[in-house]
Amino acid sequence: MAASIIDGKAFAATVREKVAGHVARLKEENDITPGLAVVLVGEDPASEVYVAAKHKNTVAAGMASFEHKLPADASEEELFALIDQLNADPKVHGILCQFPVPDHLNERRVVARIDPSKDVDGLSVVNAGLLASGEKGLVSCTPLGCLMLLRDQVGNMSGKNAVVIGRSNLFGKPMAQLLLQESCTVTIAHSRTQDLAAVCRRADILVAAVGRAEMVKGDWVKPGATVIDVGISRIPHPEKPGKTKLLGDVDFAEAAEVASAITPVPGGVGPMTIACLLANTVTACCRANGLTEPEGLTA
Numbered sequence: 194m195a196a197s198i199i200d201g202k203a204f205a206a207t208v209r210e211k212v213a214g215h216v217a218r219l220k221e222e223n224d225i226t227p228g229l230a231v232v233l234v235g236e237d238p239a240s241e242v243y244v245a246a247k248h249k250n251t252v253a254a255g256m257a258s259f260e261h262k263l264p265a266d267a268s269e270e271e272l273f274a275l276i277d278q279l280n281a282d283p284k285v286h287g288i289l290c291q292f293p294v295p296d297h298l299n300e301r302r303v304v305a306r307i308d309p310s311k312d313v314d315g316l317s318v319v320n321a322g323l324l325a326s327g328e329k330g331l332v333s334c335t336p337l338g339c340l341m342l343l344r345d346q347v348g349n350m351s352g353k354n355a356v357v358i359g360r361s362n363l364f365g366k367p368m369a370q371l372l373l374q375e376s377c378t379v380t381i382a383h384s385r386t387q388d389l390a391a392v393c394r395r396a397d398i399l400v401a402a403v404g405r406a407e408m409v410k411g412d413w414v415k416p417g418a419t420v421i422d423v424g425i426s427r428i429p430h431p432e433k434p435g436k437t438k439l440l441g442d443v444d445f446a447e448a449a450e451v452a453s454a455i456t457p458v459p460g461g462v463g464p465m466t467i468a469c470l471l472a473n474t475v476t477a478c479c480r481a482n483g484l485t486e487p488e489g490l491t492a
């Protein structure tokens with residue numbers, strides 16, 4: 194195998210340590226504890242796992258964690274009343290509503306209800322607009338985590354060809370904006386892209402966020418490229434009956450023969466998402482209190 198494997202799990206641990214250091218300083222010097230509120234509507238088992246992991250990591254970093262669970266049939270009015278209460282609560286600096294929400298609720302309307310200065314998911318039109326304009330806002334956690342990995346791995350990205358597969362508001366669009374800010378030449382590919390393999394082969398930096406297991410083959414990868422695999426598909430485990438296995442969007446074994454560096458799934462981008470959620474909460478807390486924000490934890 195030629196490629197070095199980017200250890201997102203270890204990198205995320207260093208980000209969480211940095212966050213914990215800032216949190217300790219905020220407490221000592223300013224008597225402020227950053228607080229993160231996570232809202233979960235309904236009982237999706239995967240979401241329960243993520244929310245529990247967020248709670249655990251928030252507490253471990255010394256921050257306050259507020260969990261709010263609403264029943265699956267909660268009305269928009271009930272959810273909005275909770276969000277309004279969290280918007281007004283000075284102990285809450287970050288608010289995240291776990292997605293997907295049940296079908297009768299609308300994700301865009303939910304996001305729009307959250308105070309943009311507390312929108313640690315970076316999903317509001319205000320934060321998306323600030324990012325697109327090159328101004329300071331809150332950046333979606335997963336793209337921010339990928340940026341941190343790329344800065345560490347590649348260093349100066351200026352002039353490099355970057356290809357992002359996927360154009361969602363949650364990931365593809367903000368990732369492309371961040372790469373543009375790093376002065377990459379950015380291509381955003383999606384389901385209508387013609388000859389995706391050829392587009393990918395031009396990429397010095399290839400970021401895949403589709404959700405189709407092992408779609409990106411070894412011969413789609415430019416020799417020496419850096420490959421970031423965001424996709425997560427859960428498939429039945431081939432050897433252990435009743436268990437599941439996580440697969441990324443990239444055929445790891447094939448791509449690792451060609452790339453210079455690659456993130457694995459699991460243990461690559463995933464752990465960075467939660468670390469960046471904590472980082473965004475500290476950033477939001479510092480801004481809310483007019484304090485200098487932490488260095489190295491923002492875009």
Ligand SMILES: NC(=O)C1=CN([C@@H]2O[C@H](COP(=O)(O)OP(=O)(O)OC[C@H]3O[C@@H](n4cnc5c(N)ncnc54)[C@H](OP(=O)(O)O)[C@@H]3O)[C@@H](O)[C@H]2O)C=CC1
Pocket residue numbers: 335358359360361362363364365382383384385386389402403404405423424425426462463464466
């Ligand atoms: N590791 C982590 O922390 C996170 C992982 N994820 C994972 O990343 C993946 C993407 O997430 P998200 O952006 O929310 O997903 P979406 O479903 O919102 O977006 C998927 C994108 O992939 C594109 N696409 C679909 N099929 C193809 C194809 N055959 N060829 C090229 N492009 C295609 C779609 O194109 P079109 O727009 O034309 O439909 C769309 O833009 C998922 O697997 C998700 O689980 C997401 C967030 C966090």
Ligand SMILES: Nc1nc(=O)c2c([nH]1)NC[C@@H]1CN(c3ccc(C(=O)N[C@@H](CCC(=O)O)C(=O)O)cc3)C=[N+]21
Pocket residue numbers: 243289290291292293314334335425439458459460461462463464466467
């Ligand atoms: N409002 C909102 N914001 C999100 O950011 C958001 C969301 N809703 N809904 C679901 C997706 C998905 N997501 C992940 C977080 C951590 C891992 C993660 O830690 N993954 C581990 C493995 C975890 C496992 O084993 O299941 C890894 O890849 O190593 C993955 C995916 C955040 N999302």
